[in-house]
Amino acid sequence: MxxxxxxxxxxxxxxxxxxxxxxxxxxxxxxxxxxxxxxxxxxxxxxxxxxxxxxxxxxxxxxxxxxxxxxxxxxxxxxxxxxxxxxxxxxxxNPTFIKWKPTALYWLFAAVLALSALVFGKNLIRKMLEAQIQLPGPVWERLNLAWAAFFVLMGVLNIYVAYSFSEETWVNFKLFGGMGLMLAFVLGQGFYLSRHLEEDPQQ
Structure with missing residues (x-):
């Protein structure tokens, strides 16, 4: 829900x-x-x-x-x-502004994740998830980097679709494309993390 x-x-x-x-x-x-x-x-x-x-x-x-x-x-x-x-x-x-909105949000998320880790030494993904799962430190770092990179790519993809296809195609992508890619990314991460949970269940 x-x-x-x-x-x-x-x-x-x-x-x-x-x-x-x-x-x-x-x-x-x-x-x-x-x-x-x-x-x-x-x-x-x-x-x-x-x-x-x-x-x-x-x-x-x-x-x-x-x-x-x-x-x-x-x-x-x-x-x-x-x-x-x-x-x-x-x-x-002018619909150009609303078409840039998802990219602005994605890139803001990416910047927050990257800068929190690089400048302040805080892994925000670990902070959100470590109560549910335990992982080795390097895995948390890769996870944080993967989310930042994913948001950067999603921002680029949104602009590519907005400027390369019709407005209706962009609207369809905004809902189904964005949701589908997010789901695929989360599932892929789940498979990746399951290996480390099995190998290092106490870490």
Whole structure:
């Protein structure tokens, strides 16, 4: 359930984009009413999807706060980035900004993981997972590096798809491609880590 909750803004973004794209004329009229004049019919689906994703992220923050009186930092970071990039998309009626949003988030994650390890000597992946699994020190280092590299590559791939294919293809990739690659990466890591857990069960 938490996985779906975390993905809620992306799922709603996808759903609204597809729904609005199915009736571009109505979507254009609605977008012009709520987001201002000067919107082209072809822009309406992604602008409406962006607005809903921003509102969904605010909704996530409110729900988590009401339930736990505490909001995870990652949610705050996601909110800031989508407000900045999504807000720019809505103000300038330019989807380029929202297309860069996943890359900005991926690269921020990569930078935090890398700089925490190199500058401050803190392995954030180990900090998050060591309560569940025990691994040798070098394996934790490789794991942290692997996640940083994965986020860098995901950021590059997002921009490649955004600029090399149609907007609809990018929207599909944003949900299914990103989720699929993340799942494949996690499964691959699981196989890699299982060898070390079997070899060094007490470390």
């Amino acid at each position: 938490k996985f779906l909750f975390d993905l809620l803004p992306v799922i709603l973004f996808f759903g609204v984009y597809k729904f609005a794209g199915a009736d571009e004329a109505s979507a254009h009229a609605f977008a012009s009413q709520w987001l201002g004049d000067g919107i082209m019919p072809s822009q309406a689906p992604i602008l409406l999807a962006t607005a809903v994703a921003i509102l969904a992220t605010f909704g996530q923050i409110a729900w988590v706060w009401l339930r736990h009186r505490k909001v995870d930092r990652m949610l705050w970071v996601s909110l800031i980035i989508i407000v900045l990039f999504g807000g720019a998309t809505l103000v300038f009626h």
